[in-house]
Structure formats: structure tokens, C-alpha cells
Amino acid sequence: MLSPQIIDLLIKGLVDTLHMVAVSGAIGTLIGLPIGVMLAVTGRGELLQNFAFNKVMGAVVNMTRSTPFIILVVAIIPFTRLIAGTSIGTNAAIVPLTVAAAPFIARVVENAVREVDRGLVEAAQAMGATPFQIIRKVLLPEALPGIVAGLTLSAVSLVGYSAMVGAVGGGGLGDLGIRYGYQRFLPEVMLAVVIVLIVLVQIVQSTGDWIARRVNKRNLKS
């Protein structure tokens, strides 16, 4: 049904999508995870209460998150050019994807860390733990199931966002679907893209759920 050329395009699109999601997800996590932890521990009555940091960082995160992604992509083109050397193509598209992913990840990490029982922090303080030790030995391990679930959610969102970067010449499955399926009236290509995306999201979600279950020791049967 699909010509070999189209299948080649599908494979290239899938590789591009995976490339964009993986790289922006990884860098987004590197940036978003510490920000999320800092947001959680600087809140009122928390370990390192700091209103100024919390308010400023919270506002920055909200600003990025309230900008529609397609507008973010074009709005930060100068920044993209600065980082990637170009504003067009798959590599360039990773920049806005990362900028969108980092604050999203920061919020899901913040929520996961906030979910950790205050009593555990108190117990660690009573043992003479430093704030850094509490973050590393108590908050992060205890929040890990929530963080994994949040990162899974972020990865799925990134797959969706990555479909929009065709607007700046980014490749991937979304771009393929728009250019071939929509603009060239090839409904079978559109259908194939959608099916591949559905399978991809399923795989990402199931893998994330599996890892989250593995690291969650809270509901073991005795």
C-alpha cells in the first residue's frame, strides 16, 4: 500500500522524532529537575524556605508554560540561532522543545517532591542531615516514582510538541504528516503517521509505567 519511498520517509520521520524527543527530554530533565527540586524546597515552611527565589523562579516557569508552543518556537528564534547556529532543521528544533520541556519537567518534579511526607524530612533533620543530604537521600529517592511518572508525561507531551516544529523546518513524524498527508493529499501517509505515533506513545507510556512500578516500594504485598 505504501511505496518504499514513503516507508523510508516514515522511518526517517520516526528517527527524527525520537532524536528530538530524546535530546530535548534529556536536556530538559537536566535543567528542569534541579529547578523543580529548588521550587519544592524553597516553598513556605519547607526545608530551605526562600520566598524571593520561589516567586521569581515560579514566575519564569509560568511564563514559559503559558506561551503556546508554536508561538514559543518563533519567538525564540534568535536564541535558537545563538545556541544551534541555525534556526532551521531538526537540531534547531531541539532548542524550543527543550525550552518548553524544562519548565514542564520542573513543575512535575516539584509536585512529586512536595508529595513526600514531611515526617520523613523531620526524621532526617533529627538525625542531623544537611539540607543537601535530605534532598539526595530522602526527597529524591522517595519522590522517584512520582518523578518517573512525571517524566513519562513530559515525554508524551514532547512527542506532541515535536509535531509542530515542522513550522521551522524541523523534521519528524508530525512534519511528514503535514507535508505529505495533508498538503499532498496522501491520506494513507497521514494514517500511517498517526498509527506510528499512537504506537510510539503507547510504548513510552508503558515503559514509564513499568519503571515507576519498579521503583515504587510503597505498595508491596507482605
Place this chain on the structure above:
Amino acid sequence: MMITLTNIHKTYPARGGGASVQALADVDITVGRGEIFGIIGRSGAGKSTLLRTVNLLESPSSGSVMVDGVEMTALSAAELRRARHSIGMIFQHFNLLSSRTVFDNVALPLELAGTPNAEIRKAVEPLLDLVGLADKRDRYPAELSGGQKQRVGIARALASKPKVLLSDEATSALDPETTTQILHLLADINRRLGLTIVLITHEIAVIKEICHKVAVMEGGRVIEQGPVFDIFAHPQHPTTRSFVDPVINRGIPDSLRDRLSPRPGPGSNPVLRITFTGEKATTPVISAISRRLELDLNIWHGQIDEIQGAPFGTLVVEALGDTAKVDAAIALVKENNLGVEVLGHALPANH
């Protein structure tokens, strides 16, 4: 003294338009080395805040906190963290890390202190034996019962070889049988390691079971404190009485209470309560009264209890005789260093 709290005040500042809250006022407490010191009070009495001032999880607004000769409020953040290594703490909801096995939970305080792994293993394994959980070392907290979780909590609190153990309602989430086991474990640790224990509870049975001394709290103040035996035998404050009465039957049965009048009436007889404490619990004072004073005593009610292994008895008697003889009897009881008080006057049954 292991712990000396002097003139502790704690006020939470007003927030969001509310008034400031006085959580602790004028608290003075001294805990001797190797003592089990209980703090009892209803919820909101300030006992939890008070316990947390000992390791400065709550810093007092004013007052002095001395632990093993060190003024805790004067320490820097780093010095305070080091001082906390020698103060273990256990909690009502155990506060174990769900992501760590039993072994790793117990190892946590040592990890935090930078102890090498080989030494951690040498320290943790005997502790698991001590609390009877050697076979659960690789289990996760979610796989344990409440009592087992608290045993892990106790082992963890002991890992850094503390001088003091703070217990925050450690048995309140447990069933009665498990509570008894955990209390026995704490008493055993106290004896074997000479560990000073400060515990807070709202259950007088916990105090009766293992504490040597007790402080009763209400409204952020210590309203009464002393050796458990004395407080149980002679509670002064109404709140203390309301705690003690259900476990130590100092009262008299309701059927007899109906015959009791606060004032003497025609043909009434005084009703006395005699309390026997400690080694005097065996003094043959009743027969001495009837023989030497020729005063007949009608026994209404008697009870013998044991507090901290010492006998504590009460006897309620109706004295059938004139005022002079009754006064002489009271004097004789007092001479024998027993407690006596006039509960009231029994009106004649046909009145």
C-alpha cells in the same frame, strides 16, 4: 542531669491576621541520666512542641536547653547537626523511607554521618538482632506490620549510639498488644544501654507501664511533675486526676458514693480513705486502730495496684465512733506515714 530545660517559652508569631499562639510557657524540666521521663497531655497541650525543643527541631522563643552539658540553643547549624547524632528520635507514624529496605533504613543515620560501609554493616546487624528483625533485613517498610515498622524506627534511632532517645507518641498508632511489646522493648533498651528516654503520650497506661518520672502538661504549661509513683498516688491537679483515675482506682463504687454527704448529718459517720504506699503497704494499721482506740471500722472498698513495681493500696472505711476517736484514728494513721483523707460522711442507711 542529662536534659535540663529551663524557663522555656515558645510563641508562634501571628500570621494571616490571627493572634500569636503561645505554645509553651514557663516550662522547667530536668531528666536524669538513664531515666525514662514521660510527658502526658491531651492533644494541643504542647507536649509535641516541648519534645522537639530538646533536639531543637523547634527552637524555643526563650529559655535554655541543656543536653548532656551542652547548651543546644547556642550551637551553630553544623554543631547542632553533630549534636543531633547523639539524640535519637522515633515517631508515631514511624517515618521510615519507603524506598529503602529495613537494613538501609537503619543504616541511614550512619550514612549521613559519613560512616564507612563496613562499619555500617557491623553496627546495623546487631541492632536488627536487638529489635528482633534480623530476618526482615531486605524487606521494605510496606511489607511490615506497624509493630515491626516501629522496631525498625527504634533500631534506626539507636544506630548512631545516642545518649538520649526522644519518642513522639511511638505507640499511639499501634494496637494494645503491640504497644505492650514496644514499651517492653524500650524499657529493655533503657536498662541494657542505660539510654535516657523522653517520651510523649496521651495514654496514661504508657506512663504507668515504663516511666520513672512524669510531667503533666496543659495549655503549654507543665502543671505537675515528679516520680510516677508519687503523681499516681497523690495527684494534685484535676487534670492529673482525670488521667490517673481510670487506671488507678482511687475512687469508691457508685453505690457507696450515693450514701456519701459532704457535711455531717444526724447520726452520720465519717468515711476515710487510707492510702498505703511503698513498703508501708503492709502496715497493720486497721487492726491497730480497732484494738488501741476501740474504734470499729466498716470497710467499704479496698484496692491494691502496682505502679512501677511498687505496691499502692487504698482502703475506704466508715469509722463507727465519736469525733474524738475518729480524730485519734486519723492521727494514728498519719503517725504511720500513711495517707489519709476524709471523703465525706455516710448517712445512716435508713435516713
